[in-house]
Amino acid sequence: MELLLLGTGAADGWPNPFCTCASCDDAVRRGEIRGQTAALIDDDVLMLDCGPEAPRAALRHGRNLARVRHILLTHAHADHLGPQALLFRSWVAAGFTVDVVGPAAAVDACRDWVGPDDPVRFVPVAAGDVLTVGDYRVGVLGARHKVFEDGDAVLYDVTGPDGARILWACDTGPLPDAWFDDVADAAFDAVFLEETFGDRSDLSAGHHTLAAFADTVAALRACGAVVDATDVVAVHLGHHNPPIAQVRRRLSGCGARVGNDGEVVRVGASGCEYGTGQRTLILGGVRSGKSRYAEELLDAYPTVTYVATGGTREGDAEWAERVALHRDRRPESWSTVETSDVAQVLRSATEPLLVDCLGTWLTARLDLHEVWTGGDLAAVEQDVEELLTAWANCAVPVVAVSNEVGSGVVPASASGRLFRDQLGRLNARVAEISDSVSIVVAGIPMRLR
Template identity: 40%
Template sequence: MDIELRGAAAAQGWPAPACRCASCNRLRAAGVRYEPFDAAIDGVALDGLPRTDVPGGYEVRGPGGGFALVASGPGAEPEPPPGTEYEAVLLDLAGSPEHLGRLRSAGAVTDGTQVVAVHVDHRLPSPSELERRLAFWTRPRPGPFRTLLLGGGRSGKSAEAELRLAAYPDVLYVATGPAPGDDPEWAERVAAHRLRRPAWWRTAETTDLPGVLGSATGAVLVDGVGTWLAAAMDETGAWDDPSRVLPRLDDLVSAWRGTAARVVAVSDEVGLSLVPATPSGRAFRDLLGLANQRLAAESEEAALVVAGRVAELG
């Protein structure tokens, strides 16, 4: 199935006329413009192909018999009939990359399906950022493969972790933090994370990370290493004697090294925070720094997230 993109942008194009956002200005300054979405399949324009409407888009049959699913516009999430499998899907990945994961989980998108991003616009910072994300979404890596994402508080590291796994058909989200209890601020944070995650992801609330990593085979998102360490220190009484938690850290690193899963883990970069005023705080900082170093040494990828922007670490 030969897909020719004659334009890939939303209806106004990218950059949008008179728009002063950084994304549009960046393209304008570079003399780059993406025309509104238009495509041909096997040399025939989409408008000239047999079409069947589905919620959020339509299906088309190419002259060579290939079957494709097309999103109708920005924000649209086309829903195929049950049991349908496509040779190609043209989707709004800028707005709904997780929809690709849902199509994969339903069997509509397979390893042989062409995945094309359409309706692109200034919801993306730049074309290079689109290419970076497409590498995660169109060619999801199987396990074993480990990524450690580091960042300060509110840096965007959790959102980056979710973005990297958005297009996987099945993701286990491992929440290592405590239950909200009577803390309304913590409950609000937990609720925001839940709303941001795709509804079909599975969730495990546990501090047994070695057990999860030892048994998982699909995609796993761990959020995060710092809350796991705090729980491990509680359980081992390590606040007064940090050495007590080291066997737990050894177990985690061993499981991280031996996992068969595709794992993305989030952790706090302790070098970005103030020096703790208490001995227990300094012990936690030192142990988390050690954990980050040991996990990074056993990771195929590591990255630092600052203000929502990502710097890959060699």
């Protein structure tokens, strides 16, 4: 099963567009703008919630909703239900019927947005129902959340045709003990659990705080719904949280991580113990903060392998100091591998990777094949193809850092121009097959995709 997160923010997103709190200012500075939480599953056939921002979010992430045959609505709050999308759909001849599944109140809110002949089937559900939706088995679970009355919000237990199983738990507050009986021993491949209020326990019982999130994850582990292989992802994040770097660190304490807008999560038989092979490329100039930002993205994982592609340089004190500074700021639980055979590391990895960086990797391959003195550039290109194949098939989360060298003056030497051209091509090809690409300028990360 493959799931694209269209958004991971609360009703007002994060940052709130009207707010100047420290959390919102930090999100703006980082360029981490989260839209309302929703998702697409498997070739965009099944949609989880459809708020007013979701259709445009799909387009921004390179998808559209033309193939959506089933929409699962959790409830009728405005950030989860934008029924006008059904009107816009009616203006295009889809050629098939779409199922709109959800609590009766949410389904009823959609009826006035379709004509009598529109190919839409409404399927009201309630907690406890189990139904077949296309190729998916869907269990409907209760939520501690309501729009107007108890029972008008639900959660979903979805099993795909490949046997992959996820829990979509958004929106809900802390759940009663009896609720966990319905998911006992589920061993979900991934759990998407809302975490809205950070440390604000005074706002509503219908959402999770950070502490309540950890308690719910612990209860899911205790009943066998979450196991070591489960990817636990926090969504519906709001600005009552502390700055995102702190959220990542605190969620890691319960074995969870932050979801990101545009992230593709792969789960199921082809997955590994981390549940996703998310590939992220971070570009930037020298001393731009790209490596530090890459490290922050992997904060949530208890262990990470840092792949140092630069190797050692005997007698170079300045280089040794640079390496030491990088090593000192990484967590003690991280391990380091110094190698230019990055493809082999990608193929054999069993825990998340940070590759730093592709520029020094390329330099090592150019050195190996003596390209500077007229050697075999075709051999370097073969190495690039091997790297790209390993990157595309890597079974663990991996972040690669690379230099952006094409924005300055034209290098004066032939070797400098060769390196610039080869690295530019390499960056473009890695970006093409990455799930997420960002560039860091003056310490500020900006999401490119």
